Every structure is written in C-alpha cells, then in structure tokens.
Amino acid sequence: MSTAPTRVQLRLADDWFEVCDRARLTPGRGLAALLPDGSQAALFLDREGRAYAIDNRDPFTGAAVLSRGLVGSQDGRPFVASPLLKQRFDLETGRCLDDDEVTVAVHSVRIA
Secondary structure, three states: OOOOOEEEEEEOOOOEEEEEEHHHOOOOOEEEOOOOOOEEEEEEOOOOOOOEEEOEEEEOOOOOOOOOOOEEEEOOOEEEEEOOOEEEEEEEOEEOOOOOOEEEEEEEEEEE
C-alpha cells in the first residue's frame, strides 16, 4: 500500500496553496517558496515538527533572504535571524525582536 507524500500548504486568501513535499523541509533550515502573486514565503520546521511561514523579504534591506537565516529560540519562542544584518524575527508573530516597530507578514501553514 503506497501513501501519498505529505504536503506543506500555506493559507492564501480563501484557500490553501500547496508549496512542497514535507520531506523538503529540514529542521533548523529555511526554504523559500514562490507564491502565486510573485512574493516569496520563508518556510521553517522546528525539531518538534511544527511548521512556520513568514515573508521572505528582510524589511531592513529589501532582500529576499530570511529563508537563509539562522534559526533559534529565545524564551521558548522560535525566531529566524536575517543573514544580512542579523535582526531576529519571531516565527509565530512576525515581530522583530530587535525593533518593536518592524514586523514581517506571517502565513498560516499546515502539513496535510
């Protein structure tokens, strides 16, 4: 009996958009995904198997690089640090941990 591969999906408007196979996500590493509107999302998987998705564009530089950032946690909250200027973004809320006035968009994500 064969099983269909597990798929990662993002909530866009009123529907779910299929991004990739679950096997493409590696805990601690990001993956960039091109969305139908031409923007990019940065997807992450933590060691417990929870998936996160935020905008891939670094709001401080404008570069689409957050998927290549370093993943960590602070006070039990997962974050990614931009590979350029090292600002940290909370993966659950999109809030910049180093500048309260800056956020990135967060996407609802599921593995189905």
